[in-house]
Amino acid sequence: MSTVLPPRIRTYTPWLSRCERRLADIVGEGRPIVSEPARETLVAGGKRLRPLLVYCCAGPTESGEAGVTSAAAAVELVHMATLVHDDVLDDADLRRGQPTVLNRHGRERAIVTGDHLFALAFGELAAAGSTDAVSVLAQASLDLSQGEIAQAARTRDLNLGVDDYLDRVRLKTAALFTAACRLGSQLGASTRASALLSEFGHLIGVAFQIFDDILDVTGTADATGKARGADLRDGTVTLPMILAMRDDPSVTEPIARAMRGEGLEETCDLLSGHSGTGAAREEALRLVGRARQIATSGDLGAADGAALAEIADGVVDRYA
């Protein structure tokens, strides 16, 4: 998302600020030994795309309700928890250009900080008083953990198919986007539109991950806050790789080599200009197009379709 917010999203700035203050209050609770790394994770930033989805699906009128802010904060807390644990799993030093909790405080505190953020998320939703909301977030958390482990299980597996990839992305990334949309529609006045909004969340979640995977081979550390080729280095097989290998078996060998730590930059360059990466981008754009159709369908009840269309565009813009 560009630094200048599109006009409709901009009207949500007061609610995003409210969410940010609530997040600061929540992570400030407890003893410094856990609140400090939790706070560092919060101030390291992030796009707050998931809270924005909660607000836009709740709609402009309902966004002022405290329960919507609690849901927005809870979704972001689960996201933060996942990032902290993912960095432990991936042995990652940097995230958004900042040292990770793992890097700064060690494995032990990172595992516990993630657990702490999970518990804060559920406590916040429970305090807001909706067991339906807790169920939605718990289901998303189950999906996240299954997605993470599904990814780990297929590390360096160059036979990973498109369907396997999409299944993993649904669990690992899209589930929390879907949950954000569902929570917003539950808490707002769009219950009837809940299925459509969930579908919207799913589509932009998958598109978001595909773009992220493309950026990992094409982007620079300046743009992404992390070193290029992280997926290759970690042995995570992504859609650009799968489609490139399908179109052109000769790229299999450089990918396998890069996963052994040899010729990482060259393989990134090779994939950057490859038709497989182009095809992955086409697929992501197709998903965004379907999401945009939902956003502009006029069937979304109280949800803010115009803002959701801007979010869909923003997912593309970030990678333009």
Add this chain to the structure above:
Amino acid sequence: MSTVLPPRIRTYTPWLSRCERRLADIVGEGRPIVSEPARETLVAGGKRLRPLLVYCCAGPTESGEAGVTSAAAAVELVHMATLVHDDVLDDADLRRGQPTVLNRHGRERAIVTGDHLFALAFGELAAAGSTDAVSVLAQASLDLSQGEIAQAARTRDLNLGVDDYLDRVRLKTAALFTAACRLGSQLGASTRASALLSEFGHLIGVAFQIFDDILDVTGTADATGKARGADLRDGTVTLPMILAMRDDPSVTEPIARAMRGEGLEETCDLLSGHSGTGAAREEALRLVGRARQIATSGDLGAADGAALAEIADGVVDRYA
């Protein structure tokens, strides 16, 4: 707890079996890659002391309600999640005489399995329909993470005081006993007795941990399912050590040496027969005595005081 259950607790066997079946159903959900290590953690056993507390605090009439079994299962799931993550933090190979998830499946799957068990716990409680219950469990989870990290922060710190120790034990162990009692009293008909039952949970939780810490120096692997001296090896300073060093500064040096991996068995032997360990046992017995007073006070509403008294006795018996 001995293998022959005391008479009053025995009447809860049908509910404990129901909880066990519910746990098996819950951990069986999801893909084998996460359900398999979760199931292994379940079948590795455990005393199910926390579910039993939920039932006994709910009382004999209310224990048949599905919500009580959900709460009992959820508390045990959080306990299991904590064990799986603790074993990662402690690099533990064995738990209850069985290989840990860490040992069997590696660090990655162990972290994700713990996250998965946490999410299952909150999903189960939310499905049972009480946000108050979710709040209680979330707060206990926060306490658990703070206790775990408080312990890690004072590793090998031989200046740890009795109050520091008790504070850590309250968070790390007693919080979940307290939560079990609170959940039982909330879901049963003993809301008015909730404060007393929480205090009961706290007292036997702290006593349980003190006895556990004593057993770590006096016990055998046969009795405990893990090697003796684990606390010394991990640098976890416990009440027997604190009281022994306070009575007799000459034990400080052997303890420090054992924490560097030298003379572990000799230090265990030294502490086993030491007056400090005797004083720790006295303290635990004092706490159990107070818990017993609460159990037999007649002020517990629908809660089953007679069964709770047997639980208090059982905490002692295990270490007799």
